[in-house]
Amino acid sequence: MRVPIKWLSEYVTVVLPVKEMAQRLTMAGLEVTSIERTGDDWEDVVIGHVVEVQKHPDADRLTLVTVDIGGDENFEVVCGAGNVAKGQNIAYAKLGARLIDARTGEKKKLKKAKIRGVVSRGMVCSERELGLSDEHEGILVITSAIAERGKPLAEVLGDTVLDIDMKPNRADGLSVVGVARDVAALTGETLREPDFELEAAGEPVVGRARVEINDPDLCSRFTLAIIEDIRIGPSPAWMQEVLLGAGMRPINNVVDITNYVMLELGQPIHAFDYNTVAEHHIIVRRAEDGEKLTTLDGKERVFTSEQLLITDPTGPIAVAGVMGGLATEVTDKTKTILLEVANFNPVNIRRTAMALKLPSEASRRFAWGIAPELAPMASRRVTKFLVELAGGKAGEGLVDAYPVISAPVHVSLARKRIAQVLGVDPSEEKVVKSLEALGFTVESKTDRFEIGVPYWRRDVLGPDDIVEEVARMVGYETIPAAPLAGRVPPGVPQPIRELRERARDILVGAGMQEVITYPLTSLEVLGRVVEAEVLEKAAPLTVVNPLNVGQERMRTSLRASLLETLARNLRLTKECIALFETARVYMPTSGALPNEEEHIVGVVTGSRLDRFGNPTDENIDFYDAKAYAARLLERLSVEASFVAHEEYGLLSGRTARIDVSDKCVGVIGQVHPRTVKEFGIEKDVYLFEIRIADLLDHVPPVATMKAISKYPAVVEDLAIVVDRAEPAASVLAEIEGHPLVASAQVFDEYAGSQVPEGRKSLAISVSYQAPDRTLTDKDVAKARDKIVARLRANCAAELRS
């Protein structure tokens, strides 16, 4: 809502500097988002009086204008406008003035110029050059009474405009008077109401026009006035000026007056040409499905039965609250105006405006809700202006259909409620004064205040709304910052969240970079990492109104998001990259809501770095990804095994599932080269995925200490030959199965000429230890023999000589 200070000053004396007043309004909930000063850059622009206009000797369409600015000499300016004339007051820009170049829109300094052989000293400005509007057809003619030659233009036309971001609760703020009320209350000034005094010289309106409201649920009030003998023409300069400041283009007196009053009081107005309305009879009703009307913009519209129309006996003539019809609009030929000022159901108007894609200042005000009391007031105001400025003759009275008279709102506020909500207890005097300044009536009782709510404050319905009004007036700075006190509720455990946060820290500690990616993707991208059948069976949720193409489906896997992020970063680096994310995937269910599963996915790729951080020729591999996954599980004290596995999108023979107590909690593997290519990656990528919920039951709340033996361990290396296909894990399981073995580790794997074809040799370092004694050579030998025998039996293994 743009509020020019000059206009605001009509209704309240602005006693504070603008910046301070803007601050007060913002603190009180009318947020001033910007303060624009027109005229800030009119330093070298003054009012000039045109004393002479001559034709340019060398150019047909140019004139030589002599401008008097009250100094010793006059200035000769070359001018291209058609509307410059002797005797006018114009805006004269001196040399050096900063004006907007009409062609480029940029600010430029005015220099002396020779135009077709004649020197032009200065410029006669158009609105565009001054930044007032886009108007550049002619020069700005100044009709203001206070214009004097030599006076700075800023004093005559300049103004300050507050741009206020209104919120829907202060519908009354969509009017200059509404803002003025708050300013008056906040600064201790008195509001000057607009003048509604009107001389009605015409015949009574009742009898010359009729209205019927067929659907009173959608139309709460409808008034009609008649103004005849209208002369369409430009509206006065002062009105054009404030309209421009408020962001509206002046058109003609009738349009301007209706816009002026709409912005002034917050009540939209519509003017019909009286003679085009059949029988001067208006019926306000729901449309019939398929009913048509050509609106003011020339478009033919088709309506549905829930949309409200203004009609006459021949059919629709306007869309209620949204836009008028072409056939009944006020034109140059209009002699008599039938003035509609009405009130409609906010929800209905909002829906219709959205359906027709016709948001406007008018429909916005209806959608936010208007006090029905305003209609006759606004009607009088418009009528008054039409009489004074358009030569009109006002019909006496109004046709006023007001089926359900709005009841005044009354709120009972318990005294203690104020302190109960705010934490401060202002004095009764302060409370009463504050509320009365805002237009409330207050009756003090022993334990409460009985409050009458002014008709324009439709947002105040209950005691807490009154408390807010008190707070606004006494100032929020009077509310102290009290330390939080009271009962501390018992903590609510969130096991999944806690596990996830631990997992994050473990992976970061291991050296992985956390990323956070968008959850919306496309079916095509998801299809790269999720099998087509799976996608079909459990179709990812679709967003009806996505922001971008390729972001319509809710992901059911994190893998694609990580691979995309990896791809983007790979363009910049060759070093080893390890990324992970812990986030949700949205698995469709048969129930109302999807199942939001928390997953962790990590991706690793790149080269190992040398001592200086340069990539070497050695690439990271599966076992690097395994390092992160294994570290995570280990730190959570979860016993997991990696078992060879097949998985869509991962390379066969280099993929494992991660089992905990025989239940699969995740997978790990090399991403299939074909998949990797689809993401535009040309390197080997390794991925692991762990489902947090599946892990939850297997994570002990705390780690338990294992006893440390006081007795020394005996370490020996064994070379065990097994089939190539035999997993190292099963060999280790056999070895570690022996009670005297504390641990066994693979430290080499060899398959070559020294070993039979189809076999491999695993070098394993075995640590023997007893908790209660030092082991002898004999003990170790005995244990070894037993182990080798078991290996031979269960793994077809041989001890290598």
Added chain:
Amino acid sequence: MSVLTIEEIRAKARAGLTEVRNDAELETWRVAVMGRKSPLMSVLRSLGELGPEERKEAGGAANLLKTELDQALTEKRETLGRARIEETETAGRIDVTLPARPLPEGRLHPVTQTQRDIVDAFVAQGFSVIEGPEVELDYYNFEALRIPADHPARELMDTFYIDGSGDTDSKLLLRTHTSPNQIRFMENNDPPIRIICPGRTYRNEATDPSHEWMITQTEVLAVDKGLTLAHLKGTLFELAKHLFGRDRKVRFRCDFFRFVEPGVDMAIDCFLCDGQGCRTCKKEGWIEILGAGMVHREILANMGYDPDIFTGFAAGLGVERIAMLRYGVDDIRHFYENDLRFLRQF
């Protein structure tokens, strides 16, 4: 005879020791001179074959020599050790300004870091962290928060809707704030309540340097007897100091949200210019960081709490906004571009 042998052993050992240049050679010397097969050890072993008088003399000399050689060994070790150190300090001198070896780069995302700081500030005041669904029912996201269908307040939040879901209340959408979670919690719990609800939220808004369509929010809720706007200010004051420094001041101004009344906006004095006015605070000296207010009576009543006995306060803030302020990030879109050159700065 054994005394002469001892002298010979001593001389040979001493001579050998002076030739020792390093630890390996020292070990060889030790084994040769004092090891199991060394002459000295043979002497000591053969003491038993001698007569008592001779044994006493020879034994004494032999043991004396052993002690002497042990000491010499120790001294030589130390000498070698010192020489090694000196060598390192001179010929082994390094350029300390060369780059360090690369370490793995593990980091939390800056939004996670900021989120944790916010959570910490509230946990310190007795709040529990409660999470909830991102795909929500229209009822919990809007209706239950006093934002009915077709209300202009819906314009303040552009919503993503899920296809194929029902009409009105059972319609599914991507939550536009985490306040729905507060309703869910209140449905199942009685006061006293202190919870924060962090999580991802979504707004159907075009992105630009200060707008993203995925925003991480944290909403705060406290309900009990005796809670006032002053307690809200106090609680948020602690948050402000925790995030932006102990000198911070906070300021409320009137604002509007459908689920609170009174509603406020909170600003901190600019932590960069101390309220003097700079680019970050747009010369205002104050930076708005969150919206808040006293929970609307109707909502408390709907939850089954008597609004004349219980009051509550609520607040909501955007984690990315806080992160941008703290880290001086100029464009919110950096966070979800996940460019390593950005992420690795925090």
